[in-house]
Amino acid sequence: MKLSEVVQAVNGTCEADGSIEIRAMASLLEAREGDISFLANQKYAPQMKETKASAVLVAQDYAGETAAALIRVEDPNKAFASLSPIFGPKPVVREPGIHATAVIGEGVTLGKDIYIGPYTVIEDGATIGDGTVIDGMVFIAQHVQIGKQCHLYPQVNIRESCILGDRVILHAGVKIGTDGYGYTVEIGAQGPVINKVPQIGIVEIGNDVEIGSNTCVDRARFGRTRVGDCVKIDNLVQIGHNVQIAPFVGIIAQAGIAGSAKIETGALIWSQAGISGHLTVHERAQVAPQAGVKEDVPEGEYVAGTPAIPKRKFAETLLFPRLLDKLKRKVVDLEAKVKALEAR
Amino acid sequence: MKLSEVVQAVNGTCEADGSIEIRAMASLLEAREGDISFLANQKYAPQMKETKASAVLVAQDYAGETAAALIRVEDPNKAFASLSPIFGPKPVVREPGIHATAVIGEGVTLGKDIYIGPYTVIEDGATIGDGTVIDGMVFIAQHVQIGKQCHLYPQVNIRESCILGDRVILHAGVKIGTDGYGYTVEIGAQGPVINKVPQIGIVEIGNDVEIGSNTCVDRARFGRTRVGDCVKIDNLVQIGHNVQIAPFVGIIAQAGIAGSAKIETGALIWSQAGISGHLTVHERAQVAPQAGVKEDVPEGEYVAGTPAIPKRKFAETLLFPRLLDKLKRKVVDLEAKVKALEAR
């Protein structure tokens, strides 16, 4: 698209050559030649000198230096967003309908306006609510219940009898209802015998939950592993059996929550953190990236480190090298003084 | 199901109103209204006050307070387990048979009583043993050998020529036989040239192995990556190329084992731990959650921390803040005394 056309599209003004070609959108630092970017927050003004964007949307009164063509607009943020339909990926629209290759079992209840993609399998007794989109290559086992207006991306698997609420988004490769990790060990005459503990519970997911790619949620040993309303889980997260996640919890990529742990409302588990089994992270508590939680986290507390301790205490441990060095110098000093005193 | 019917089913006695509806099973803390729970271990007796279960199975002589209806039985544990067929998810039974949509290559050897699900692909020369269940959307590449009574869940991939023993369970999304991470770097005239090292070995998995969802086991550079009999691996674990895992090893979620490491019999690798390449975790050793092992772990040792050290030493490091504080106060005290002495 020509720059002049972009200027028109955002209802802006531009003194530069309108014939240059604009191909994509990017932030100032990520932009390459042919990209259009924007400056809405003055914090990023220094990036105007470095940007490789061919054009930048700026406020009417912008006066800084840059090599890019400037397009002056009322609201650079809004103007930039308005370009998404032009330069962003074409949105995927799934018109209701069931692909000819989908395998639908017996006794399946399908709501209205459902989309089911190619090579998806829905086994006997499953229920799918109105307006739900199930992409291709999704495997939904027997007696699964899925609510309204959900979106399941390709290669999701939901094991038997698990339950999803409304408006749940499961990204590609999510696995719901895998057997939890549970064994008993007997020492027999021929050595140890390992028996699998049957995992005969389910996973129950509330409304407005979003779960990232390749994340796993294990079914309960009995009863339910529960993911509450409005919980947002990132990619590659592990949720063990019987974990109870309250509403409005956030769990960032690659974090892991061991069996029967309880995460209360509004808690935030950062990336690569680990929560041991059978404990509680209380309301609005936060667990820092890579922290390893081995005991309950009190309400509103922010913990860090392995084993996790309050962030403020953890920060103190980071001062140890300096503290230790200072102490060492004092002891050397004292030793000299004591020696001198002894020689008196 | 009415409470009175539950009481009958477990051959118990109950003084409460038998008409209330029981819908599901749950532990005391996880239970909601309509759930039935149980108290078998007196450790959990305090939870009887908090539980939201509508009914609880208790021993004949239980005398504590609770809002739930009490069903008295001989053995609450057994009685609870006996309710699983009623309230638990309906078990999935895979009757032998090959789904019409399964793609079976040339020269495939199929044993007796095999189930193969929809949209599964089994390529040329593969062998599947008697009684094995292969769910839908599994991809089994050329010349793979799978033993008897295995269960492969949906979206598993097994790359060419890998070998599985008998009674192996692979949960949804497991990837067996991916190329290991191996490159050589040459510095050429135009900068670095990166060459892929061919990964032409296989993965060999023993009998009675269970592997959790989305776990990856890389094929050997040459020879075999080996997972021994009775090894139990959780979800999202990474096993590098040429790793050798002896029988009866346990590996918990999100742990990672780098190339050519050796894990000996009965060792236990806890969640999110990392084992560096080319070293040995000896018999019955344990690696704590999030530990980072950089040298051999002796037989029976329990290591923690990054880099991992014996657990007892690691515990000492946790006392440093207190120790350092104490030392600091002593030095301040000494400084005062020395000053006084100098002034004499």
Add this chain to the structure above:
Amino acid sequence: MKLSEVVQAVNGTCEADGSIEIRAMASLLEAREGDISFLANQKYAPQMKETKASAVLVAQDYAGETAAALIRVEDPNKAFASLSPIFGPKPVVREPGIHATAVIGEGVTLGKDIYIGPYTVIEDGATIGDGTVIDGMVFIAQHVQIGKQCHLYPQVNIRESCILGDRVILHAGVKIGTDGYGYTVEIGAQGPVINKVPQIGIVEIGNDVEIGSNTCVDRARFGRTRVGDCVKIDNLVQIGHNVQIAPFVGIIAQAGIAGSAKIETGALIWSQAGISGHLTVHERAQVAPQAGVKEDVPEGEYVAGTPAIPKRKFAETLLFPRLLDKLKRKVVDLEAKVKALEAR
């Protein structure tokens, strides 16, 4: 294969009984009975006493002790490699062709000599370059562009409008273009309201990139998440939205890179490391396994620990126990001396 035939195949000499059966290749330590191994590097000579290999390829002048049959050759390394076609897994050859079950959308552009496997779906408007192999059960969404001679293994998903260069290898279960983790929270009259931030950018992957099994790369919030030429990523890695990875970067298993971080040319991120969002790992820097990077890493620096610090400083912290102990003993000694002085 008989040992005598192996001797002939490698053009070597052997004094042992040529009738024993050789079945597989393995390194000295991994070998079992029936395996052939090799000794090329004298560092591994001590393993000759322990090896369970039935035969070992050695140099002409090798004189050590071993129970294995010795095959003397000019170059043991080369001789061993030459046995791969015999004992290694049969290589999988994908002859050009489109499987009858593949679903190809409208307006798809297919190059020459392409292989598309069973149950693969390629949606409308996608482009696939010459010589590319797309295995079975791959889901390629609308308007995706894939270059020449790529290889996509089973159960890969590429979301809409993402772009791959030439010779890209994506292993089984890779998910490209998942929505990034982004929400805004408003506190409404009925409590918090969580809104999803539209993720309307793409992922752009350069040439000669290899990505390991079950790794996830999120699409940009807007613009592009970028993976540069010759980047090699291992299994189970998380790449957040808008991450910018320069050419020749290596990222080892289970590492995670948060949104908008920038990884410069030649940097190396080791396993299970975590990189926080919006920062830069500069050229040729390295991040140790399990390190947690919270600020920019300077060019060529090697950082370790959480939060990550230069490796040399991190090594110093490992000396703390000894240092603290030494200091403690000095203080005890000083206390005694001061007491004696005070008593004078």
